Amino acid sequence: MRKKTRDHIVMAADRLFYERGYEHTSFADIAAEVAISRGNFYHHFKTKDEILEAVIAVRLTDRAIMLGRWEAEVASPLERVMRFVKILIVNQSKIKQHGCPVGTLCTELSKLDHAQQDGANGIMDLFRQWLTRQFRNMGRERDADDLAMHVLMRSQGIAVLANTYRDDTFVRREVELAEAWLRSELATSTTV
């Protein structure tokens, strides 16, 4: 049980921050979830900011691992970006309920003017840079970052409306539109 309790806390906080939002989650909520006392809690994390910091670090690592795995498993950069867009389908039910874990956290911390804003934005940036790399591999050195931002923009927009309307058909349709856009973009790049 060396570091297990700490990990349990971070895992529970990660889930609760996503489901209820950072501010709306209290020490007591997390402690109850892990079934430990507040004193024990304090031994691992002195402030709420520290927990958020740990949660952000875990999320960053998780996503980096996922993206690394995709890079290993999927050969074509185009297919990799497609895989990214398909998260919206794979995680559809969670996103319908609570939105995008990355986007909603960035939005919330922005309103709170929280010190960990840069940390949360860093997760978004991880995706941005990964996408940029994929587009560079497709020979779009010049506008790789613009294309990456466009893909991000679409996924964030879809996530917000998926959460608002909880409409499966909409999500599927927009994912197909995004894929169609991707293909047509790449078609012009190979002809030029």
Added chain:
Amino acid sequence: MRKKTRDHIVMAADRLFYERGYEHTSFADIAAEVAISRGNFYHHFKTKDEILEAVIAVRLTDRAIMLGRWEAEVASPLERVMRFVKILIVNQSKIKQHGCPVGTLCTELSKLDHAQQDGANGIMDLFRQWLTRQFRNMGRERDADDLAMHVLMRSQGIAVLANTYRDDTFVRREVELAEAWLRSELATSTTV
């Protein structure tokens, strides 16, 4: 001063809910902003939910008036939708700081599982229905709602990333892309 105090409260709450978020804004914050006592406050609004309800009502009315004005001022449905997309440019600095007033409220209330979720979603729906009407006027009866949702999705996605990265160039570029997409969509509809 018959209803002036009440209006002041709603106006201040409207701004603070937008800038700091609903939950992160307290009775004291609003009261201090309007420079009244909490007792006076309570006379106008018994619960925090009631203020939110009033704020949502005001926002809904404001947006409805704005959309009505656009319908009166701008003849072409295409130009009207363009006008909608251009909000992102006109309100750019606010959106960079605090995101989309509609989208961020829907997102926050979803996390709080708040009773006024439907109210906030109703503002989004006002835009959706207005956009749908414009596309119908362009002769796209069949997929008018899909196109409306696509426009909404783009503006929400742009707003989230504008808030995250605070990048003017990105916003301008994506607005132009949205306008280009609109034109190309309508070109196919007139040829069919």
Added chain:
DNA sequence: ATTACATTAGGACAAGTGTCCCAAAAAAGG
């Protein structure tokens, strides 16, 4: 076994929350 350290429980703390009451002041109506 004894020392040293890590972990835990339970509670105390001040500050802030939304809610509510009540009496004074102002306004309105006759």
Added chain:
DNA sequence: CCTTTTTTGGGACACTTGTCCTAATGTAAT
């Protein structure tokens, strides 16, 4: 003018918040 109603200020309320302390317990190493 006097009465009635609306509006206001000031404070009390029960509760939750994040933070912090201390004492007890477990665990590991010498």
